[in-house]
Each structure stands twice: as C-alpha cells, then as structure tokens.
Amino acid sequence: MNDGSILEVRHGTLTIDGDTVFYREAGPEAAPALLLPHGYPCSSFQYRRLMPALADRWRTVAPDFPGFGYSGTPDPARFGYDFDAYATFLERFTDALGLGSYALWLHDYGSQIGLRHAIAHPSRIRALIIQNGDIYADALGPKYETIRRFWRDPSPANRAPLEKAVSEDGFRAEFVGEVDDDVARRVPPDLWKLHWPLMDTPVR
Numbered sequence: 687m688n689d690g691s692i693l694e695v696r697h698g699t700l701t702i703d704g705d706t707v708f709y710r711e712a713g714p715e716a717a718p719a720l721l722l723p724h725g726y727p728c729s730s731f732q733y734r735r736l737m738p739a740l741a742d743r744w745r746t747v748a749p750d751f752p753g754f755g756y757s758g759t760p761d762p763a764r765f766g767y768d769f770d771a772y773a774t775f776l777e778r779f780t781d782a783l784g785l786g787s788y789a790l791w792l793h794d795y796g797s798q799i800g801l802r803h804a805i806a807h808p809s810r811i812r813a814l815i816i817q818n819g820d821i822y823a824d825a826l827g828p829k830y831e832t833i834r835r836f837w838r839d840p841s842p843a844n845r846a847p848l849e850k851a852v853s854e855d856g857f858r859a860e861f862v863g864e865v866d867d868d869v870a871r872r873v874p875p876d877l878w879k880l881h882w883p884l885m886d887t888p889v890r
Contacts (some may be wrong), residue, residue, distance in 0.1 A: 687720060693741045699756075702763075708756035708781060709749040710734065713741035718812065719785050722748035723776060725794025725818075727857045727881055729755025747788075749779050750800075755881070759889050773802035780810070788811035794820065829864070854876050854882040 694712050701705045710730045720740065722733045730748035737746040750757040751772055752765055765771055776799065780788065791810050792800045797819030804811045832851075836844040850856065857878035862870040884890075 692798070693738050693870040700779070702775070703777050703783055705750045705760050705765075706756075707752070707753060707760035707778070707782075709747060709779070709783075710737060711745070711747050712737040713743075713745040715745055717743060717745040719745045719747060719788035720791065720815075721776070721780065721788045721800075722746060722791045723772075723793070723796030723800045724748065724751065724754070727754075727794055727852075727860055727885060728794075728877065729757075729881065729884075731755065731880065732877065733876050744789075747783065747785065749776075751775065753807070753890055755884060759887075769802055773806060776800070776803040777807065786810065787812050789815060791815045791817065792819040793817045837877055852885070854878055855887075857882050857885075 693712060695710050695712045698709055698711065700709065708730070710733065722730070722737070724730055724732050729750040733746070733748045737748065740746050752775060753759045769844075770876060777811070787810050788801050790804055792814055803817075804814065832844075832847050836848055851859070858875075861877050862873050865873070
C-alpha cells in the first residue's frame with residue numbers, strides 16, 4: 687500500500703453477534719489508533735473528511751452504530767439500544783479489530799457512549815478528545831427541555847413531539863437548527879438527506 691492509499695478512507699464490514707457492522711478506516715495499521723463514535727442522527731459518514739486529514743499520523747476508525755447508517759439493526763429483544771448497550775458494542779467492535787489501546791473522540795450522542803466505554807476500560811484509553819459532548823446534565827441546553835419533560839412524565843402527549851423530531855425536518859434541525867446562516871450554508875444537506883432514508887424503515 688503506498689502512502690496515498692493509506693490516507694484514503696477505506697470501508698469495511700464485520701459481523702458482531704450475528705449482525706453486520708459497517709465501518710470506515712484511514713491511516714496505517716501500525717499508527718496510534720483514534721476511535722470515532724458518531725453523533726445523532728448520523729453515522730461514520732460525518733467523519734469522512736476528518737479521517738484522511740489525520741491519517742498521516744493516526745489510524746482512524748469510525749463504526750456505524752447498530753441501527754444507524756449501513757450497520758445492521760439487531761432485534762431489540764437482544765440489543766438494548768441505550769448508552770450502555772452501545773458502550774458494550776464499542777468494546778466488541780474494538781476487540782474484533784484487535785485495537786488494544788486508542789484515543790477516543792467524545793462527540794454529541796457518542797460522548798455518552800464513549801465515556802461509559804472509557805470508564806469500563808480505562809487501560810485502553812490513551813487520550814480523550816471532547817467536541818460538543820453532552821456529558822453533564824447541568825449543561826444541557828433548552829433543546830433538551832422536551833426530552834426532560836418526557837423523562838418526568840412519559841405520557842403519549844409528551845412523547846408526540848419527540849416522535850415528530852424523528853423525521854427529515856427533525857434531522858435537518860439537528861444539524862443547522864442552532865447555527866447562524868453563514869455556518870448553515872457550509873453544512874452539506876447530505877447529512878440529513880442521506881441519513882433520513884436509512885433511518886426511515888419499519889424496524890428502525
């Protein structure tokens with residue numbers, strides 16, 4: 687493999703517990719590893735430009751979580767679809783790739799998952815990179831009030847606005863709903879236009 691191809695993003699799949707897991711990777715296998723759990727409502731696609739930019743000195747690895755992107759969607763009877771289940775998934779995924787130690791990117795939805803993984807396996811973690819992580823309850827902004835209302839009272843009425851947010855418009859709002867117009871113009875619509883059809887299936 688020449689240097690140019692090492693910097694390019696490579697795509698692969700693994701089978702973990704009978705389910706297909708899609709992932710992206712860039713950089714030499716012997717380089718220090720950087721694990722990139724993605725945010726919501728996204729997939730490893732969000733790192734497609736970051737990974738080759740770091741690949742001259744890092745082995746960057748980004749999986750699609752179960753139920754997201756191109757990964758399979760396990761039966762809810764055997765996969766919890768909560769932060770703890772996804773943290774266990776990171777353990778199984780890194781084991782499958784033979785990653786013994788790595789830096790860990792904590793971002794958005796992935797920050798809760800990655801933090802649980804780091805607490806469970808501190809000897810594996812060489813560094814934490816924190817970008818817009820939702821880790822502290824006292825720092826959750828106004829957009830979380832709808833979720834908090836549902837947590838306090840999980841009634842159908844309080845669930846309805848959460849269900850409405852799981853839509854193409856809701857996905858768009860996640861990416862550009864809280865930024866000014868100048869920033870919004872630089873956010874590619876692929877982020878919601880590509881991810882919504884992948885999420886809009888009966889099982890998901």
